[in-house]
Amino acid sequence: MGHGSTHADLSAGNIQLPAFALGFRNAAIGLAVIGLGAGAAIGYTGMFGTDAHHFWRAYLIAFLFALTPCLGGLFFVFVQHLTRAGWSVAVRRPAEALASNLRWIWILFVPFAVLWFMGKANVLWVWADMESLKANNEAEYHIVHAKEAFLNAKFFWIRACVYFGVWALLANFFVGNSVRQDETGDIALSERMQKWAGPAAILFGLTTTFAAFDWIMSISPAWFSTMFGVYFFCGCATAGFATMILITVRLRQLGTLRGIVSPEHMQDLGKLLFAFGMVFWAYIGFSQYMLIWYANVPEETGWFLARQLGGWAPLSFALLFGHFLIPFVAVMSKWQKRRALVLAAAAVWMLVFHYVDLYWLVMPEIPHDIGTFSTYAAISEKYTNEATHIGNPVNFLLAIGALATVIVGTLGTLSRIALVPKKDPRLAESIRFENM
Amino acid sequence: MDITVTRRVTTKFPLCVRQSFDEIHTVSNMATIVTSPTDTSQERPAPKPTRLYGLMAEFETPGDLMAAAEKVRDAGFRWWDCHTPFPVHGLDGAMGLKRTVLPWLVFGAGATGTLVAFLLQAYTNSWNFPMWAGVWVHGYPFLISGKPAMSLPAFIPVMFELTILFSALATVKLMFLFNGLPMLYHPLFKSNRFRRASNDRFFIVIEARDPKFLPKRTEEFLRTLGPTSVEAVED
Structure with a gap:
């Protein structure tokens, strides 16, 4: 029972990252170097049948796998200010540490600029080279040609700069003010963050939506779905909450945050993971699917058809069960969410399936000859041997390498600042917090 | 007058x-x-023999109630309850309440809803055999926008809705059932003190049917918990 005890232990031993945790950071640096280096080597030499097409998509997935937890962290932070939440203060720092990675995450996007300068961006985004698109797939060319006012190199890079700029600005604002409050305890800082949380939400919503359109949806430039941005946002929230849970559980294992973070907070983080990672994801995913399935417009169904051919069909079902049904039942009960290890296992599970989800979004390619088949049976028979190549080591190496850079950044931030916003006016309320 | x-x-x-x-x-x-x-002219009816329902201890603050509830729990009483004007956080633990089976029953109800919705739609859209449902009815395969008769994606919204409907109704109905509601009479309503349970007082009532209940001893025990009053409530 937390009632009555408002004087929590805010001594350095309880709210500072222990020095030996930095050893873990060095290991993460090693992982990042090995993962990204070995991944690049495989991509360069073409081992395991890795062509440029597969390599760049795998790298895009890895980049998104690193980006989404940080965006999820930022989302959590501004939503707490937006709602003036009291309960979450004790667990806000892990989210802030994740969000603070958004200040440098653009570095991981630089390879795409290099790819562009090499003139090979069309291995990933076919619209980057309209002439070769016209030569290879004229039907698609005509559709994409009409979208050129939006899908052109100059505007694409201006937008990318805007996204990274907005994210860095928002992260800087919320993390900076929160850290400043650790020293001054000034309530005006909380009020200022609350005031700007509304505009931050609008900026965040627009930038993540259009980033998803630009980087993922435009891989199949003839296809479109207005729900796609929300789907990507679901992924951000899933990755963000899963990572926050893992950081919080790990910090508690290291002997910090005693008497500050309780099972009550874990239960609420679990609720958020449950709500966004499982329920909302399935809701948005199904809504997107059902509208396209029902309308049955060939221009739209091709995207889903590509995800039903050959090895992609089992992968789609794996997502349905792994991202929704199994964890939905497993973490539904209040008691599961209150057990730190069960919740941590669920978080790892969700991160794995978040990767599969990104893979499912980015990797499949709509067959060029899709218009020549008269029946579904004919096309599914021709592509029955279509492989997903999800077992290719380059996928894991790049993903682990990219995620390791985020771990390095997060641990670096956590080692410089306190593990709780120690002078937040609502900290006492948060420590006392109890679910019904 | x-x-x-x-x-x-x-x-x-x-x-x-x-x-x-x-x-x-x-x-x-x-x-x-x-x-x-x-x-x-009429004779007064003889007063009904009254039976002791239980002992009611009154407390001034939720904190006093929590401390007292922990002691009643530790004393091993089973038939007792707390009455508060608002939900008191942590009282479940202080009373040592067991986990309710309600979630499992609601889960079952929800799963039933999913299944019923599926069968209903499958029968009315895809299957073609007669069935007795009060009267004889007949399944009728419908061709809708060229889709196969058994098209699961089209069924899912209704399956989702019936899952929610069945779960919600089961939750409310079973909650009423488990709490013995609607309850139009309760011995505690006769106590004037108890009216403040909906305003600013906190009560513990130990019922006489509790195997550990002994009128004198239980009253003494309740007095050791620091109540503002202890009252015997009759049935």
Whole structure:
């Protein structure tokens, strides 16, 4: 029972990252170097049948796998200010540490600029080279040609700069003010963050939506779905909450945050993971699917058809069960969410399936000859041997390498600042917090 | 004294919540006294033999109640309850309440809803055999926008809705059932002190049917918990 005890232990031993945790950071640096280096080597030499097409998509997935937890962290932070939440203060720092990675995450996007300068961006985004698109797939060319006012190199890079700029600005604002409050305890800082949380939400919503359109949806430039941005946002929230849970559980294992973070907070983080990672994801995913399935417009169904051919069909079902049904039942009960290890296992599970989800979004390619088949049976028979190549080591190496850079950044931030916003006016309320 | 006036007082009596104990007591006595002379010819019915329902201890703060509840729990009582004007956080733990089976039943109800919705749609859209459902009905495969008759994606919204509907109805109905609601009479309603359970007082009631209940001893025990009063409530 937390009632009555408002004087929590805010001594350095309880709210500072222990020095030996930095050893873990060095290991993460090693992982990042090995993962990204070995991944690049495989991509360069073409081992395991890795062509440029597969390599760049795998790298895009890895980049998104690193980006989404940080965006999820930022989302959590501004939503707490937006709602003036009291309960979450004790667990806000892990989210802030994740969000603070958004200040440098653009570095991981630089390879795409290099790819562009090499003139090979069309291995990933076919619209980057309209002439070769016209030569290879004229039907698609005509559709994409009409979208050129939006899908052109100059505007694409201006937008990318805007996204990274907005994210860095928002992260800087919320993390900076929160850290400043650790020293001054000034309530005006909380009020200022609350005031700007509304505009931050609008900026965040627009930038993540259009980033998803630009980087993922435009891989199949003839296809479109207005729900796609929300789907990507679901992924951000899933990755963000899963990572926050893992950081919080790990910090508690290291002997910090005693008497500050309780099972009550874990239960609420679990609720958020449950709500966004499982329920909302399935809701948005199904809504997107059902509208396209029902309308049955060939221009739209091709995207889903590509995800039903050959090895992609089992992968789609794996997502349905792994991202929704199994964890939905497993973490539904209040008691599961209150057990730190069960919740941590669920978080790892969700991160794995978040990767599969990104893979499912980015990797499949709509067959060029899709218009020549008269029946579904004919096309599914021709592509029955279509492989997903999800077992290719380059996928894991790049993903682990990219995620390791985020771990390095997060641990670096956590080692410089306190593990709780120690002078937040609502900290006492948060420590006392109890679910019904 | 005018009889209509007293009648009005008597009907008003159950509604006046914030009157002091003594005031209400006098008014209700007056009512009895004034109404009885009208039928002096009749003999008064013999008072029903009353049975002790339980002992009720009154506390001033949620903190006092929590501390007392932990002691009642540790003393091993089973048939007892707390009454508070608002939900008190952590009281479940202090009372040592067991986990409810309600979530499992609701899960079952929800799963039933999913299945019913599926069968209903499959039968009315895809299957073609007669079935007795009060009267003889016949399944009818419908061709809708060229889709296969058994098209699961189209069924999912209704399956989702019926899952929610069945779960929600089961939750409310079973909650009523488990709590014995609707309950129009309860012995505690006779206590004037107990009215403040909906305002600013906190109560622990140990029922006489508890195997550990002994009128004298239990009263002494309750007094050690620091209540502002202990009252015997009759059935």
